Amino acid sequence: MLVTFNEILALAEEKKCAYGAFNTPNLECIVAVVRAAEKLNVPVMLTHGELHEPVAPLEIIGPIMVQAAKSAKVPVCVHLDHCETLSYMARALELGFTGVMYDGSTLPYEENLKNTITAVKMAHPYGAGVEAELGALASREGGSASASGPVYTDPDEAVKFCEATGIDALAPSFGTAHGIYRSKPVLDLERVRVIAEKTGLPLVMHGGSGVSEDDYRKGISYGLRKINYFSYMSNDGVKAVREMLNTREVTFFHELAFEATNAMEANAERAMRVFAGL
Numbered sequence: 001m002l003v004t005f006n007e008i009l010a011l012a013e014e015k016k017c018a019y020g021a022f023n024t025p026n027l028e029c030i031v032a033v034v035r036a037a038e039k040l041n042v043p044v045m046l047t048h049g050e051l052h053e054p055v056a057p058l059e060i061i062g063p064i065m066v067q068a069a070k071s072a073k074v075p076v077c078v079h080l081d082h083c084e085t086l087s088y089m090a091r092a093l094e095l096g097f098t099g100v101m102y103d104g105s106t107l108p109y110e111e112n113l114k115n116t117i118t119a120v121k122m123a124h125p126y127g128a129g130v131e132a133e134l135g136a137l138a139s140r141e142g143g144s145a146s147a148s149g150p151v152y153t154d155p156d157e158a159v160k161f162c163e164a165t166g167i168d169a170l171a172p173s174f175g176t177a178h179g180i181y182r183s184k185p186v187l188d189l190e191r192v193r194v195i196a197e198k199t200g201l202p203l204v205m206h207g208g209s210g211v212s213e214d215d216y217r218k219g220i221s222y223g224l225r226k227i228n229y230f231s232y233m234s235n236d237g238v239k240a241v242r243e244m245l246n247t248r249e250v251t252f253f254h255e256l257a258f259e260a261t262n263a264m265e266a267n268a269e270r271a272m273r274v275f276a277g278l
Helices: 004-014 027-040 058-071 086-095 109-126 157-165 189-199 214-220 230-246 253-276
Strands: 021-022 046-049 076-083 099-102 129-134 169-172 203-206 224-229
Touching: 004 021, 004 076, 004 099, 004 129, 004 224, 021 027, 021 076, 021 169, 021 253, 027 046, 027 058, 027 230, 027 253, 046 058, 058 076, 058 086, 076 086, 086 109, 086 253, 099 109, 109 157, 109 169, 157 169, 157 189, 169 189, 189 203, 189 214, 214 224, 214 253, 224 230, 224 253, 230 253
Parallel strands: 021 046, 021 224, 046 076, 076 099, 099 129, 129 169, 169 203, 203 224
Antiparallel strands: none
16 A cells, blocks of 8 residues: 555654665566565565666656555555655656655755755645755765765754754764675764654664664664665675576576566565564
8 A cells, every 4th residue: 555654654663663665676676575565564665766767767667666555465655765856856746756855965054955945845745755864875876986985964963954844754874885885884873873862753774785684673773764775685686687597598588587576575575574673
């Protein structure tokens, strides 16, 4: 069933757990994530990042995501991830997305603040919740390196930002990175605890793939309610296809798609179990 971003966050807060937000730039990812969520009977978020526009145009993948959410047996939010263009956000809202994340983290603070206020004014009349980012991760969405490394979110600045914008969730920077980790991430989870206490808002972990189960659990106990996850799930799909091609003759592309879907479903299920405390 299609639900709003805030409804998912409320369910997570009630259970003191987190729910996964999975980028789904193709049908295989959508099927894998929804099947895993239905198997575990947990809410989930299907997300679309603006950077995926070249491989998954919003007007094509968006309606598929919305329909998949409506048909699902569990609560599903359809969420716009890392939107840097307000006009792109407007298109997603028109298509029926029930949550949006405006990412102005690379902009000067005042410009990020101004644009986030606008994003809230755009989204709330649709009933869609708004997430924003303050600080910067060690790498950008898509895994490209940041020129200056992580810029950790200041808790007091976070309070001012949340109060001024009226956002529904905050994605702070505390040491995670997008993409595949080349070394074990060192997370400032105490910063998560302080920001959660000071802002009173649900917090979001970006760059969630590759984090240890212990760090997931600790961060969730401190107030993380949404965990973005994609890279390791997608990479498991690649590994499954590679192994299939190396072990037997494959005639049809859909055979590869099925293999990748099954592998991604298994990976998503493992992540969801940890996030939901199962």
